[in-house]
Amino acid sequence: MSVASVTSLPVKNTVLVENMSAVSREQRSAWLLSLPAIALMILFLIGPILSVIALSFTNWQLGMTNINWVGLDNYREMIGDSTFWKAFNNTLMYVGIVLPVSVIGGLLVALLVETRMAGKALYRTLFFLPVMGTLIAMSIVWEYILQPDFGLLNMVLSKFGMSGENWLNDKDTVIYVLAGIGVWHQLGYNLILFTSGLLAIPCHLYEAADMDGVPHGWSRFQLITWPMLGPITLFVLVITSIKAFQVFDTVAVLTQGGPGKSSEVLLHLMYTEGFEFFRTSYAASITVIFLFIILLITVIKIRFIDKRVHY
Amino acid sequence: MTGIKLSNITKSFGNTEVLKGINLDIKEGEFITLIGASGSGKSTLLRIISGLEQQSSGSITINDQDISTKRPKDRDLAMVFQSYALYPHLSVRGNMEVPLRMRAPLWQRMPMVRKINKKAHKVLKHIDRRVDDVASQLHIEHLLDRKPSELSGGQCQRVALGRAMVREPVAFLMDEPLSNLDAKLRVHMRGELTQLHRDLGTTFVYVTHDQVEAMTMPDRIALLVEGELIQVDTPDAMYNNPKHLKVAEFIGSPTINILPVTLSNEGRIMFDEQRLGSIGFGRSRANDSISIAVRSEDLKLVSTGTMKAIVTHVENMGSEKIVYACADWAKGPLAIKAGSQVTADIEQGGPIFLAMDIAKLMFFDHQGQRIVQEKIMQGVA
Structure with missing residues (x-):
């Protein structure tokens, strides 16, 4: 082994030297070809992220001309800011509901739809409709449904002798109602992803x-369906958690974080701080925290789970 | 009667009739191959035996027990798939355990139960031992902890066989199990499968489109053409005594030579304006169109004669050569198998002269049915 490597090394080196110019030429053209993509990425992705991180260490406000380095002041303020923690906890709560319910629900509905003989396309379309609609427009529809006096939901409830709540104005229900809408919106997307995963399982x-005598039902699901859905499940989990962390549209349209910050979430807080109070640097520090969370999810996916679900 | 008995099996997909009344008795311990071109219904027939597909009508019995409507797992059969169909996330051991484990009650299969329950421990211990036995029989003991993705095609095939073997089923159903392997390995596995069949003594039902596999391995061959069983016989009889022109065409390589001829009004075989030998069919077949089939090894090369042909190309197989030629009287191409010494001076485009042994000829009527030898009158004046 060692003898072989000693004798082969010089040979390898001379070949390397001879090919040097060819290799460098190849490298140069590779860089040249990827330049447009790199430039765009720096301009629209890496640049903005870096400037947001930089801004979060200043006291700059939108429209102001002076800018001062304040170090960790924004972050220190954030730690002491009860609104931030409220928003943080609400976001976690929202993700904690939307993630499991829409993933497990999506899988269950996909299994149900796929085992049916007829009407598959109809069911898929029905569940997918909320995904295709604009969430802003859908939120307005929900606003009418949830309206306490003449909203559809409370009217239906009163028919059954129940009195509905003022759903969006009650600090005890508002985050659950928003999470419910979130599930409604995400479920169809997960359903389609799981359906594609189910169809990709070889029928042999x-x-x-x-x-082999594997009983239908749980044993079959456990032996084949679930392991074979591994990669797609991971993807669904990551996509759903990122999307849930990004909750904004429904909050902006329906509650603006109210009543009394009881439905404030990270992205909406960032928006109000940055574009209503023009505290750009503070909003930037919230964004940094937000980006960190998203990064964490991605790292967890790549480092820990990816290896276990591919065969 | 023991064995698998198929009676009047039909299968239609929509308006397409795939199987048209199959009757077949598979004896216990027999190695039978179902062979046919693609679309002949051979795989469908196997899937009907396995229960993965439901027949449109007809019945199946195994050892006199009607299993026509039973679910696959209740038929006590095992199947080896062309694609191996191994569970990709399970180790080789895990894969081979499945048929035994999954027949144990659910609670016994739960994780950790083995450690606390004596009965479950005993059951699982027995499964372990059985898997070890089968693995050593197939020489795959060293692979037991690997995943299917880490195995070669041949190894996957062994694991699939092992998974079928652990349960000791009544019969093995094999759906083109060797067709994904490379040629050399296929030859090797052919021998191993035959050996395995001898060792196990269990019924093998083997589907293939490869006539070499069909000829070399089984006790009997069943040839399916367009959903009908044309002939079920030993490989020897299929080759030497085909009952139908399609059997003669399907079995044998190179394909048998077929010479279409028209009988004279006296029922004599007129061949290129000449009478063929002294045989004829009598007046009952006057002016009929028939086919004469002759194997490539039954055509002889002679120095001169009336049957002249032009060589189109020569295939050198080493020990022998196959000469392809065409002639007007044959109304098509001819293949002649000959030793390499005889063919040494044959070149492409050159003329050759052929002779054939009349006793080796096979005659088929215009529907493809064999005209039995007794009806051929010898020495018609």
Whole structure:
């Protein structure tokens, strides 16, 4: 082994030297070809992120000409800011509901729709409709449904002798109502992803299971469906958690974070601080925290789970 | 009667009739191949036996027990798939355990139960031992902890076989199990499968489109053409005594030579304006169109004669050569198998002269049915 490597090394080196110019030429053209993409990424992605991070260490406000370096002041303020913590907790609560319900729900509905003989396309379309609609427009529809006096929901409830709440103005219900809308919006997307995953499972595996005497139902799901859905489930989890962390439209249209900050979420807080109070640097520091969370999810996906779901 | 008995099996997909009344008795311990071109219904027939597909009508019995409507897992059969169909996330051991584990009650299969429950421990211990036994029989003990993605095609095939074997089923159903392997490995596995069949003594039902596989391995061959069983016989009889022109065409390589001829009004075989030998069919077949089939090894090269042909190309197989030629009287191409010494001076485009042994000829009527030898009158004046 060692003898072989000693004898082969000089040979390798001479080849390397001879090819040097060719390799560098190839490298140069590679850089040249990727330049447009790199430039765009710096301009629209990396640049803005870096400037947001930089801004979060200043006291700059939108429209002001003076700018001072204040170090960690924004972050110190954030730690002491009860609104930030409220928004942080609300966001976690929102994700904590939307993530499991829309993922498990999406999987269950996908399984139900796929085992049906007829009407698959109809069900898929119905569940996918909320995904295709603009969430802003959908939120306005929800506003009418949830309206306490003449809203559809309370009218239906009163028919059954129940008195509905003032859903969006009650600090005990508002975050659950928003999470419900979030689930409604995300479920169809997860359903479609899971359906594609289910269709990609080779049917000869199920046939082999039939021959091997694997009982239908749970055993079959556990032996084939669930492991084979691994990669798609991971993708659904990551996409759904990122989307849930990004909740903004419904809050902006329906509650503006109210009543009394009880539905304030991170992205909406960032928006109000940055574009209503023009405290750009503070908004920037919220954004940095937000980006950190998203980064964390992505790292968890790549480092820990990715390896376990691919065979 | 023991074995698998198929009676009047039909299968239609919509308006397409795939199987048209199949009757087949598979004896216990027999190795039978179902062979046919693609679309002949051979795989469908196997899937109907397995229960993965439901027949449109007809019945199946195994050892006199009617299983026509039973679910696959209740038929006590095992199947080896062309694609192996291994569970990709399970190790080789895990894959081979499945048929035994999944027949144990759900609670016994739960994780950790093995450690606390004596009965479950015993059951699982037994499964472990059985998997070890089968693995050593197939020489895959060293692979037990690997995942299918880390195995070669041949190894996957062994694991699939092992998974079928652990349960000791009544019969093995194999759906083109070797067609994903490379040629050399396929030859090797052919031998191993035959050996395995001898060792196990279990019924093998083997579907293939490869006539070499069909000829070399089984006790009997069943040839399916367009959803009908044309002939079920030993490989020897299929080759030497085909009952139908399609059997003669399907079995044998190179394909049998077929010479279309028209009988004279006295029922004699007129061949290129000449009478063929002294045989004829009598007046009952006057002016009929028939086919004469002759194997490539039954055509002889001679130095001169009336049957002249032009060589189109020569395939050198080493020990022998296959000469392809065409002639007007044959109304098509001819293949002649000959030793390499005989063919040494043959070149492309050159003329050759052929002779054939009349006793080796096979005659088929215009519907493809074999005209049995007794009806051929010898020495018609």
